[in-house]
Amino acid sequence: MTNFTLDSSPSVVLELTLRLKIRDVMTTELILAEKKDSLRHIQQLMKHNRITGVPIVEGKRLVGMVSVDDIIQALDGGYIDDPCDHHMSRQLIVLEDDMPLSLGISFFEKYHFGRFPVLNKDNELVGIVTSRDILTSLLMEMNKEMEHLEEKLAPQKEVPPECWSREFTLHKFDFEHAGSASGTIKKEIKDKGLDPKNLRRIAVASYEMEMNLIVHSLGGTLKVEHTPERTILEATDVGPGIEDVDKAMTEGWSTANDWIRSLGFGAGMGLPNIKRVSDEFFIQSQVGKGTLVRSIIYHPPEKEVTHEHS
Amino acid sequence: MNILDIAVRLSWRLLSSTKIDVDIKVGYTSDLLSDVMGNAPAESVFITIQAHKNTVAVASLAGLSAILLCSNRQAPQDMIAAADQEGIPIYQTEENQFWASYHLGKLLNLH
Numbered sequence A: 001m002t003n004f005t006l007d008s009s010p011s012v013v014l015e016l017t018l019r020l021k022i023r024d025v026m027t028t029e030l031i032l033a034e035k036k037d038s039l040r041h042i043q044q045l046m047k048h049n050r051i052t053g054v055p056i057v058e059g060k061r062l063v064g065m066v067s068v069d070d071i072i073q074a075l076d077g078g079y080i081d082d083p084c085d086h087h088m089s090r091q092l093i094v095l096e097d098d099m100p101l102s103l104g105i106s107f108f109e110k111y112h113f114g115r116f117p118v119l120n121k122d123n124e125l126v127g128i129v130t131s132r133d134i135l136t137s138l139l140m141e142m143n144k145e146m147e148h149l150e151e152k153l154a155p156q157k158e159v160p161p162e163c164w165s166r167e168f169t170l171h172k173f174d175f176e177h178a179g180s181a182s183g184t185i186k187k188e189i190k191d192k193g194l195d196p197k198n199l200r201r202i203a204v205a206s207y208e209m210e211m212n213l214i215v216h217s218l219g220g221t222l223k224v225e226h227t228p229e230r231t232i233l234e235a236t237d238v239g240p241g242i243e244d245v246d247k248a249m250t251e252g253w254s255t256a257n258d259w260i261r262s263l264g265f266g267a268g269m270g271l272p273n274i275k276r277v278s279d280e281f282f283i284q285s286q287v288g289k290g291t292l293v294r295s296i297i298y299h300p301p302e303k304e305v306t307h308e309h310s
Numbered sequence B: 001m002n003i004l005d006i007a008v009r010l011s012w013r014l015l016s017s018t019k020i021d022v023d024i025k026v027g028y029t030s031d032l033l034s035d036v037m038g039n040a041p042a043e044s045v046f047i048t049i050q051a052h053k054n055t056v057a058v059a060s061l062a063g064l065s066a067i068l069l070c071s072n073r074q075a076p077q078d079m080i081a082a083a084d085q086e087g088i089p090i091y092q093t094e095e096n097q098f099w100a101s102y103h104l105g106k107l108l109n110l111h
Helices: A006-019 A039-049 A068-077 A101-111 A131-152 A180-191 A196-215 A258-262 A270-277 B003-009 B033-039 B053-061 B077-086 B097-107
Strands: A053-058 A061-067 A115-119 A125-130 A164-170 A220-226 A230-237 A280-286 A290-298 B027-029 B045-048 B066-069 B090-092
Touching: A006 A101, A006 A131, A039 A053, A039 A068, A053 A125, A061 A068, A061 A115, A101 A115, A101 A131, A125 A131, A164 A180, A164 A196, A180 A196, A180 A220, A180 B053, A196 A220, A196 A230, A196 A270, A196 A290, A196 B033, A196 B053, A270 A280, A270 A290, A270 B033, B003 B097, B027 B097, B033 B053, B045 B053, B045 B097, B053 B066, B053 B077, B077 B090
Parallel strands: B027 B045, B045 B066, B066 B090
Antiparallel strands: A053 A061, A115 A125, A164 A220, A220 A230, A230 A290, A280 A290
């Protein structure tokens, strides 16, 4: 543990919560019940299996949840022998098996439930996640990670103070940290003293690249290389690739699904926005391989006196 | 007009803790973040129902002065925390985007 410092440990945990998917931590051996089952039957299930929540299903579809709280209320209200149909919670917050673990953790903070059912892409119930599941898998992964940590920490190179470069790793559907890479880029370059107009062009291009990686790619990197003469931004991902680049460059055309659109993304303006603010723009994509987007923004030499109002 | 005066005149409620004294000349109304990113004029009010953390990221990156949440949309705690960190005030109004924009435009004498 020679190179390990406390400064680096939170980013390792963060990295883990992004790399792990909900499906990596969920329990797949499910104790289930149906709508016709009585609350007493469910209470027995809870007791025998030492669990605090039972999903109610119709086939593979999740239709409700019964928690210990529901059982206590049923005992109190004297309807413990009723079918659970009318007493289960129907308004459910669910996770998708493909979501990053970081999103799952934020759900526990946000909603204060003890467990979340997990659905797959076809909306079938495939698992359940408790905070205990998360903690256990995180601890196991951290153990593995600690062993590799020393190798990962490479010595950092010296760069001249007026230049700045950085590479950010971005993960699919990590909306929790969306905007933080471009926020860092904007702050760092602002400190180098850049004309506000160009700063905004950099902010627009880097934000759209970041969001494209989060919304559309399977994950990738955003690289920035800034010198007083120009800023180069480059987004590369590992897939899935764009089928029709011309269409993707058309304003308003988007492949985003409904839940992404409900968050305000998927307007179909990302790539056109990047192109518009760039002095040089390059895109190359291959289906099944990945996409590369490069934007170069030149910084004109400072004018003697400027009368322009921005 | 000063944002604090606007808020009083149009009965906007401040949800975050940042009170900034900034002159507002115009607003931009949209729920699509890339649209705002590409088209909203700097130092304007971002009028929207999109109440989540990414709204703050966009406002900050695009250099907007304030966010107005319409139709009484609530700001989640992580959104308020982000707004406080970025120094961007979040206001709330019971009006929808149309009426909120109309009343701001009228107050600012925009034609």
